[in-house]
Amino acid sequence: MPFDVAAQRPKLLFLLQGVACFAAVVLLILLALHRGPARRRGAAFLLLAPALLLLTAGLLLPGLQTLALSFTDSTGTAWAGLDNYVWMFTDPGALTALRNTLVWVVLVPLLVTAVGLLYAAAVAHSRFRALALSVVLMPMAVSFVGAGLVWRFVYAYRPAEAEQIGLLNRLVVAFGGEPRQWLVDSPWNVLFLVVAAVWTQTGFAAVLLTGAIRAVPRELVEAARLDGASPRQVFRRITVPSIRPTLLVVVLAEVVGTFKAFDIVKTMTAGQFGTEVVAHAMYDQAFRYGETGRGAALAVLLFVLVAPVVAYQVRAQRSAR
Structure with missing residues:
Protein backbone atom coordinates (compact mmCIF):
# COMPACT_ATOMS: atom_id res chain seq x y z
CA MET A 1 0.00 0.00 0.00
CA PRO A 2 1.63 3.31 -1.09
CA PHE A 3 2.24 6.05 1.44
CA ASP A 4 -0.50 8.68 1.14
CA VAL A 5 1.18 12.04 1.75
CA ALA A 6 -2.07 14.00 1.59
CA ALA A 7 -3.74 11.80 4.22
CA GLN A 8 -0.79 12.11 6.61
CA ARG A 9 -0.34 15.87 6.17
CA PRO A 10 -2.81 16.89 8.95
CA LYS A 11 -1.05 14.59 11.41
CA LEU A 12 2.36 15.99 10.49
CA LEU A 13 1.09 19.55 10.84
CA PHE A 14 -0.39 18.74 14.26
CA LEU A 15 2.94 17.23 15.36
CA LEU A 16 4.88 20.26 14.13
CA GLN A 17 2.48 22.61 15.91
CA GLY A 18 2.98 20.73 19.18
CA VAL A 19 6.77 20.85 18.86
CA ALA A 20 6.62 24.55 18.00
CA CYS A 21 4.41 25.33 21.01
CA PHE A 22 6.70 23.44 23.35
CA ALA A 23 9.77 25.21 21.95
CA ALA A 24 8.01 28.56 22.32
CA VAL A 25 7.23 27.86 25.98
CA VAL A 26 10.85 26.91 26.68
CA LEU A 27 12.08 30.03 24.88
CA LEU A 28 9.76 32.28 26.88
CA ILE A 29 10.96 30.73 30.13
CA LEU A 30 14.60 31.27 29.21
CA LEU A 31 13.91 34.88 28.21
CA ALA A 32 12.09 35.53 31.49
CA LEU A 33 15.01 34.12 33.48
CA HIS A 34 17.52 36.08 31.44
CA ARG A 35 15.88 39.50 31.64
CA GLY A 36 14.50 39.61 35.14
CA PRO A 37 16.03 38.67 38.50
CA ALA A 38 14.62 35.42 39.79
CA ARG A 39 14.92 33.64 43.08
CA ARG A 40 16.35 30.15 43.15
CA ARG A 41 13.01 28.43 43.77
CA GLY A 42 11.22 30.45 41.12
CA ALA A 43 13.92 29.80 38.56
CA ALA A 44 13.91 26.08 39.35
CA PHE A 45 10.15 25.92 38.98
CA LEU A 46 10.22 27.72 35.63
CA LEU A 47 12.94 25.43 34.29
CA LEU A 48 11.08 22.34 35.46
CA ALA A 49 7.70 23.53 34.20
CA PRO A 50 7.99 22.04 30.66
CA ALA A 51 9.08 18.65 32.01
CA LEU A 52 6.34 18.72 34.65
CA LEU A 53 3.80 19.58 31.97
CA LEU A 54 4.88 16.64 29.82
CA LEU A 55 4.89 14.28 32.81
CA THR A 56 1.42 15.41 33.78
CA ALA A 57 0.04 14.97 30.26
CA GLY A 58 1.88 11.75 29.46
CA LEU A 59 2.05 9.96 32.81
CA LEU A 60 -0.10 11.40 35.61
CA LEU A 61 -3.35 11.91 33.69
CA PRO A 62 -3.20 8.51 31.89
CA GLY A 63 -2.41 6.89 35.22
CA LEU A 64 -5.45 8.45 36.87
CA GLN A 65 -7.58 7.46 33.89
CA THR A 66 -6.34 3.86 34.17
CA LEU A 67 -7.18 3.84 37.88
CA ALA A 68 -10.70 5.07 37.09
CA LEU A 69 -11.12 2.45 34.33
CA SER A 70 -10.15 -0.32 36.74
CA PHE A 71 -13.47 0.24 38.54
CA THR A 72 -15.57 -0.03 35.37
CA ASP A 73 -16.94 -2.90 33.30
CA SER A 74 -15.60 -4.26 30.01
CA THR A 75 -16.86 -1.22 28.11
CA GLY A 76 -15.08 1.23 30.38
CA THR A 77 -18.28 3.21 30.98
CA ALA A 78 -20.42 1.45 33.62
CA TRP A 79 -19.36 1.34 37.27
CA ALA A 80 -18.28 -2.14 38.41
CA GLY A 81 -16.83 -1.41 41.83
CA LEU A 82 -14.24 -3.95 42.97
CA ASP A 83 -15.40 -6.69 40.59
CA ASN A 84 -12.23 -6.51 38.48
CA ARG A 158 9.60 -31.99 15.78
CA PRO A 159 8.21 -35.54 16.01
CA ALA A 160 10.77 -38.22 16.83
CA GLU A 161 10.83 -39.54 13.26
CA ALA A 162 11.55 -36.08 11.80
CA GLU A 163 14.80 -34.17 11.78
CA GLN A 164 15.06 -31.87 14.77
CA ILE A 165 15.66 -28.18 14.04
CA GLY A 166 15.78 -27.11 17.69
CA LEU A 167 19.24 -27.07 19.24
CA LEU A 168 18.11 -28.53 22.56
CA ASN A 169 16.19 -31.41 20.99
CA ARG A 170 19.07 -32.13 18.61
CA LEU A 171 21.33 -32.57 21.62
CA VAL A 172 18.77 -34.78 23.36
CA VAL A 173 18.38 -36.98 20.28
CA ALA A 174 22.17 -37.12 19.78
CA PHE A 175 22.53 -38.62 23.25
CA GLY A 176 19.78 -41.19 22.62
CA GLY A 177 16.83 -39.38 24.19
CA GLU A 178 13.37 -38.53 22.89
CA PRO A 179 12.55 -34.98 21.77
CA ARG A 180 10.31 -32.98 24.07
CA GLN A 181 7.94 -30.07 23.68
CA TRP A 182 9.83 -27.80 26.03
CA LEU A 183 7.44 -24.86 25.75
CA VAL A 184 4.31 -26.94 26.27
CA ASP A 185 5.10 -28.97 29.37
CA SER A 186 3.96 -26.98 32.42
Whole structure:
Protein backbone atom coordinates (compact mmCIF):
# COMPACT_ATOMS: atom_id res chain seq x y z
CA MET A 1 0.00 0.00 0.00
CA PRO A 2 1.63 3.31 -1.09
CA PHE A 3 2.24 6.05 1.44
CA ASP A 4 -0.50 8.68 1.14
CA VAL A 5 1.18 12.04 1.75
CA ALA A 6 -2.07 14.00 1.59
CA ALA A 7 -3.74 11.80 4.22
CA GLN A 8 -0.79 12.11 6.61
CA ARG A 9 -0.34 15.87 6.17
CA PRO A 10 -2.81 16.89 8.95
CA LYS A 11 -1.05 14.59 11.41
CA LEU A 12 2.36 15.99 10.49
CA LEU A 13 1.09 19.55 10.84
CA PHE A 14 -0.39 18.74 14.26
CA LEU A 15 2.94 17.23 15.36
CA LEU A 16 4.88 20.26 14.13
CA GLN A 17 2.48 22.61 15.91
CA GLY A 18 2.98 20.73 19.18
CA VAL A 19 6.77 20.85 18.86
CA ALA A 20 6.62 24.55 18.00
CA CYS A 21 4.41 25.33 21.01
CA PHE A 22 6.70 23.44 23.35
CA ALA A 23 9.77 25.21 21.95
CA ALA A 24 8.01 28.56 22.32
CA VAL A 25 7.23 27.86 25.98
CA VAL A 26 10.85 26.91 26.68
CA LEU A 27 12.08 30.03 24.88
CA LEU A 28 9.76 32.28 26.88
CA ILE A 29 10.96 30.73 30.13
CA LEU A 30 14.60 31.27 29.21
CA LEU A 31 13.91 34.88 28.21
CA ALA A 32 12.09 35.53 31.49
CA LEU A 33 15.01 34.12 33.48
CA HIS A 34 17.52 36.08 31.44
CA ARG A 35 15.88 39.50 31.64
CA GLY A 36 14.50 39.61 35.14
CA PRO A 37 16.03 38.67 38.50
CA ALA A 38 14.62 35.42 39.79
CA ARG A 39 14.92 33.64 43.08
CA ARG A 40 16.35 30.15 43.15
CA ARG A 41 13.01 28.43 43.77
CA GLY A 42 11.22 30.45 41.12
CA ALA A 43 13.92 29.80 38.56
CA ALA A 44 13.91 26.08 39.35
CA PHE A 45 10.15 25.92 38.98
CA LEU A 46 10.22 27.72 35.63
CA LEU A 47 12.94 25.43 34.29
CA LEU A 48 11.08 22.34 35.46
CA ALA A 49 7.70 23.53 34.20
CA PRO A 50 7.99 22.04 30.66
CA ALA A 51 9.08 18.65 32.01
CA LEU A 52 6.34 18.72 34.65
CA LEU A 53 3.80 19.58 31.97
CA LEU A 54 4.88 16.64 29.82
CA LEU A 55 4.89 14.28 32.81
CA THR A 56 1.42 15.41 33.78
CA ALA A 57 0.04 14.97 30.26
CA GLY A 58 1.88 11.75 29.46
CA LEU A 59 2.05 9.96 32.81
CA LEU A 60 -0.10 11.40 35.61
CA LEU A 61 -3.35 11.91 33.69
CA PRO A 62 -3.20 8.51 31.89
CA GLY A 63 -2.41 6.89 35.22
CA LEU A 64 -5.45 8.45 36.87
CA GLN A 65 -7.58 7.46 33.89
CA THR A 66 -6.34 3.86 34.17
CA LEU A 67 -7.18 3.84 37.88
CA ALA A 68 -10.70 5.07 37.09
CA LEU A 69 -11.12 2.45 34.33
CA SER A 70 -10.15 -0.32 36.74
CA PHE A 71 -13.47 0.24 38.54
CA THR A 72 -15.57 -0.03 35.37
CA ASP A 73 -16.94 -2.90 33.30
CA SER A 74 -15.60 -4.26 30.01
CA THR A 75 -16.86 -1.22 28.11
CA GLY A 76 -15.08 1.23 30.38
CA THR A 77 -18.28 3.21 30.98
CA ALA A 78 -20.42 1.45 33.62
CA TRP A 79 -19.36 1.34 37.27
CA ALA A 80 -18.28 -2.14 38.41
CA GLY A 81 -16.83 -1.41 41.83
CA LEU A 82 -14.24 -3.95 42.97
CA ASP A 83 -15.40 -6.69 40.59
CA ASN A 84 -12.23 -6.51 38.48
CA TYR A 85 -10.00 -6.82 41.54
CA VAL A 86 -12.06 -9.72 42.87
CA TRP A 87 -11.70 -11.40 39.46
CA MET A 88 -7.95 -10.84 39.57
CA PHE A 89 -7.54 -12.84 42.77
CA THR A 90 -10.14 -15.54 42.10
CA ASP A 91 -9.95 -16.38 38.40
CA PRO A 92 -7.66 -19.41 37.73
CA GLY A 93 -6.07 -17.76 34.68
CA ALA A 94 -5.34 -14.55 36.55
CA LEU A 95 -3.92 -16.49 39.50
CA THR A 96 -1.64 -18.36 37.10
CA ALA A 97 -0.37 -15.04 35.77
CA LEU A 98 0.28 -13.80 39.31
CA ARG A 99 2.09 -17.00 40.25
CA ASN A 100 4.27 -16.94 37.13
CA THR A 101 5.11 -13.27 37.66
CA LEU A 102 6.25 -14.11 41.19
CA VAL A 103 8.45 -16.89 39.81
CA TRP A 104 9.95 -14.47 37.28
CA VAL A 105 10.57 -11.77 39.89
CA VAL A 106 12.34 -14.23 42.21
CA LEU A 107 14.40 -16.17 39.66
CA VAL A 108 15.40 -13.65 37.00
CA PRO A 109 17.06 -11.04 39.27
CA LEU A 110 18.80 -13.71 41.34
CA LEU A 111 20.10 -15.65 38.34
CA VAL A 112 21.10 -12.55 36.38
CA THR A 113 22.97 -11.12 39.37
CA ALA A 114 24.61 -14.43 40.29
CA VAL A 115 25.75 -15.29 36.77
CA GLY A 116 26.82 -11.71 36.08
CA LEU A 117 28.79 -11.60 39.34
CA LEU A 118 30.62 -14.85 38.62
CA TYR A 119 31.39 -13.75 35.09
CA ALA A 120 32.58 -10.33 36.27
CA ALA A 121 34.82 -11.90 38.93
CA ALA A 122 36.38 -14.13 36.27
CA VAL A 123 37.16 -11.38 33.74
CA ALA A 124 37.57 -8.23 35.87
CA HIS A 125 41.38 -8.43 35.94
CA SER A 126 41.90 -10.40 32.74
CA ARG A 127 43.86 -9.09 29.75
CA PHE A 128 40.93 -10.11 27.55
CA ARG A 129 38.37 -8.26 29.65
CA ALA A 130 37.12 -6.09 26.78
CA LEU A 131 36.61 -9.08 24.50
CA ALA A 132 34.91 -11.11 27.24
CA LEU A 133 32.51 -8.29 28.07
CA SER A 134 31.76 -7.74 24.39
CA VAL A 135 30.75 -11.37 24.06
CA VAL A 136 28.41 -11.33 27.06
CA LEU A 137 26.93 -8.01 25.93
CA MET A 138 25.99 -9.31 22.48
CA PRO A 139 22.54 -10.60 23.56
CA MET A 140 21.65 -7.09 24.75
CA ALA A 141 22.05 -5.87 21.16
CA VAL A 142 19.09 -8.09 20.28
CA SER A 143 15.60 -6.87 21.15
CA PHE A 144 13.48 -8.92 23.54
CA VAL A 145 11.34 -9.93 20.57
CA GLY A 146 14.43 -11.13 18.72
CA ALA A 147 15.67 -12.96 21.80
CA GLY A 148 12.30 -14.68 22.12
CA LEU A 149 12.45 -15.83 18.51
CA VAL A 150 16.01 -17.10 18.96
CA TRP A 151 15.10 -19.16 21.98
CA ARG A 152 11.91 -20.37 20.36
CA PHE A 153 14.09 -22.00 17.71
CA VAL A 154 16.37 -23.38 20.43
CA TYR A 155 13.36 -25.11 22.02
CA ALA A 156 11.72 -26.06 18.69
CA TYR A 157 10.12 -29.51 18.60
CA ARG A 158 9.60 -31.99 15.78
CA PRO A 159 8.21 -35.54 16.01
CA ALA A 160 10.77 -38.22 16.83
CA GLU A 161 10.83 -39.54 13.26
CA ALA A 162 11.55 -36.08 11.80
CA GLU A 163 14.80 -34.17 11.78
CA GLN A 164 15.06 -31.87 14.77
CA ILE A 165 15.66 -28.18 14.04
CA GLY A 166 15.78 -27.11 17.69
CA LEU A 167 19.24 -27.07 19.24
CA LEU A 168 18.11 -28.53 22.56
CA ASN A 169 16.19 -31.41 20.99
CA ARG A 170 19.07 -32.13 18.61
CA LEU A 171 21.33 -32.57 21.62
CA VAL A 172 18.77 -34.78 23.36
CA VAL A 173 18.38 -36.98 20.28
CA ALA A 174 22.17 -37.12 19.78
CA PHE A 175 22.53 -38.62 23.25
CA GLY A 176 19.78 -41.19 22.62
CA GLY A 177 16.83 -39.38 24.19
CA GLU A 178 13.37 -38.53 22.89
CA PRO A 179 12.55 -34.98 21.77
CA ARG A 180 10.31 -32.98 24.07
CA GLN A 181 7.94 -30.07 23.68
CA TRP A 182 9.83 -27.80 26.03
CA LEU A 183 7.44 -24.86 25.75
CA VAL A 184 4.31 -26.94 26.27
CA ASP A 185 5.10 -28.97 29.37
CA SER A 186 3.96 -26.98 32.42
CA PRO A 187 5.35 -25.80 34.83
CA TRP A 188 8.83 -26.37 33.41
CA ASN A 189 8.08 -24.19 30.39
CA VAL A 190 8.05 -21.14 32.68
CA LEU A 191 11.63 -21.92 33.67
CA PHE A 192 12.65 -22.21 30.02
CA LEU A 193 11.26 -18.72 29.41
CA VAL A 194 13.21 -17.49 32.43
CA VAL A 195 16.40 -18.87 30.87
CA ALA A 196 15.79 -16.73 27.79
CA ALA A 197 15.32 -13.64 29.96
CA VAL A 198 18.50 -14.36 31.92
CA TRP A 199 20.43 -14.77 28.66
CA THR A 200 19.41 -11.29 27.52
CA GLN A 201 20.15 -9.50 30.80
CA THR A 202 23.34 -11.11 32.11
CA GLY A 203 25.53 -8.74 30.09
CA PHE A 204 24.03 -5.72 31.86
CA ALA A 205 24.89 -7.17 35.26
CA ALA A 206 28.34 -8.33 34.19
CA VAL A 207 29.42 -4.91 32.89
CA LEU A 208 28.27 -3.02 36.01
CA LEU A 209 29.75 -5.56 38.39
CA THR A 210 33.06 -5.70 36.49
CA GLY A 211 33.47 -1.98 36.94
CA ALA A 212 32.58 -2.27 40.63
CA ILE A 213 35.08 -5.09 41.20
CA ARG A 214 37.84 -3.14 39.50
CA ALA A 215 37.07 -0.19 41.77
CA VAL A 216 37.69 -2.23 44.94
CA PRO A 217 40.89 -0.82 46.54
CA ARG A 218 43.83 -3.08 45.84
CA GLU A 219 45.18 -2.35 49.32
CA LEU A 220 42.25 -4.23 50.90
CA VAL A 221 42.77 -7.25 48.69
CA GLU A 222 46.51 -7.33 49.27
CA ALA A 223 46.07 -6.95 53.02
CA ALA A 224 43.63 -9.87 53.10
CA ARG A 225 46.03 -12.02 51.11
CA LEU A 226 48.92 -11.17 53.45
CA ASP A 227 46.72 -12.27 56.35
CA GLY A 228 46.38 -15.68 54.69
CA ALA A 229 42.92 -15.33 53.16
CA SER A 230 42.20 -17.65 50.26
CA PRO A 231 40.84 -16.30 46.94
CA ARG A 232 37.38 -17.52 47.92
CA GLN A 233 37.56 -15.75 51.27
CA VAL A 234 38.78 -12.55 49.62
CA PHE A 235 35.87 -12.68 47.21
CA ARG A 236 33.27 -13.38 49.90
CA ARG A 237 34.53 -11.07 52.64
CA ILE A 238 36.21 -8.22 50.72
CA THR A 239 34.91 -8.03 47.16
CA VAL A 240 31.21 -8.72 47.68
CA PRO A 241 30.76 -6.31 50.65
CA SER A 242 32.64 -3.61 48.73
CA ILE A 243 30.37 -3.86 45.67
CA ARG A 244 27.11 -4.21 47.62
CA PRO A 245 25.66 -0.88 46.33
CA THR A 246 26.17 -2.00 42.73
CA LEU A 247 24.66 -5.40 43.49
CA LEU A 248 21.62 -3.64 44.91
CA VAL A 249 21.27 -1.48 41.80
CA VAL A 250 21.43 -4.55 39.54
CA VAL A 251 18.89 -6.52 41.57
CA LEU A 252 16.40 -3.66 41.81
CA ALA A 253 16.72 -2.81 38.12
CA GLU A 254 16.09 -6.44 37.20
CA VAL A 255 13.11 -6.66 39.55
CA VAL A 256 11.47 -3.63 37.94
CA GLY A 257 12.19 -4.94 34.44
CA THR A 258 10.92 -8.43 35.27
CA PHE A 259 7.58 -7.12 36.50
CA LYS A 260 7.07 -5.73 32.98
CA ALA A 261 8.06 -8.97 31.20
CA PHE A 262 6.03 -9.15 28.02
CA ASP A 263 8.03 -9.57 24.81
CA ILE A 264 9.59 -12.95 25.53
CA VAL A 265 6.29 -14.45 26.67
CA LYS A 266 4.47 -13.00 23.67
CA THR A 267 6.92 -14.29 21.07
CA MET A 268 7.60 -17.71 22.58
CA THR A 269 4.24 -18.94 23.89
CA ALA A 270 1.76 -16.03 23.63
CA GLY A 271 0.88 -16.78 27.24
CA GLN A 272 -0.39 -20.28 26.45
CA PHE A 273 0.37 -23.55 28.25
CA GLY A 274 0.37 -21.94 31.69
CA THR A 275 3.07 -19.33 30.94
CA GLU A 276 0.92 -16.20 31.33
CA VAL A 277 2.36 -13.25 33.27
CA VAL A 278 0.64 -10.11 34.53
CA ALA A 279 1.95 -7.74 31.84
CA HIS A 280 0.86 -10.09 29.04
CA ALA A 281 -2.49 -10.77 30.71
CA MET A 282 -3.06 -7.02 30.92
CA TYR A 283 -2.50 -6.71 27.17
CA ASP A 284 -4.74 -9.68 26.37
CA GLN A 285 -7.60 -8.50 28.57
CA ALA A 286 -7.54 -4.91 27.32
CA PHE A 287 -6.81 -5.36 23.62
CA ARG A 288 -7.56 -8.97 22.73
CA TYR A 289 -10.65 -9.77 24.78
CA GLY A 290 -12.01 -6.22 25.05
CA GLU A 291 -12.11 -6.34 28.87
CA THR A 292 -10.99 -2.77 29.49
CA GLY A 293 -11.73 -2.80 33.20
CA ARG A 294 -9.79 -6.00 33.85
CA GLY A 295 -6.84 -4.80 31.81
CA ALA A 296 -6.79 -1.53 33.74
CA ALA A 297 -6.97 -3.40 37.06
CA LEU A 298 -3.94 -5.49 36.08
CA ALA A 299 -2.11 -2.30 35.10
CA VAL A 300 -2.88 -0.81 38.51
CA LEU A 301 -1.58 -3.99 40.15
CA LEU A 302 1.70 -3.68 38.23
CA PHE A 303 2.06 -0.10 39.40
CA VAL A 304 1.39 -1.09 43.02
CA LEU A 305 4.01 -3.84 42.79
CA VAL A 306 6.67 -1.73 41.07
CA ALA A 307 6.25 1.53 43.02
CA PRO A 308 7.74 0.27 46.34
CA VAL A 309 10.77 -1.14 44.52
CA VAL A 310 11.39 2.15 42.72
CA ALA A 311 10.90 4.13 45.94
CA TYR A 312 13.38 1.90 47.76
CA GLN A 313 15.90 2.31 44.93
CA VAL A 314 15.62 6.09 45.05
CA ARG A 315 15.98 6.05 48.82
CA ALA A 316 19.04 3.78 48.63
CA GLN A 317 20.71 6.04 46.08
CA ARG A 318 20.09 9.09 48.24
CA SER A 319 21.54 7.31 51.27
CA ALA A 320 24.62 6.34 49.27
CA ARG A 321 25.33 10.01 48.56
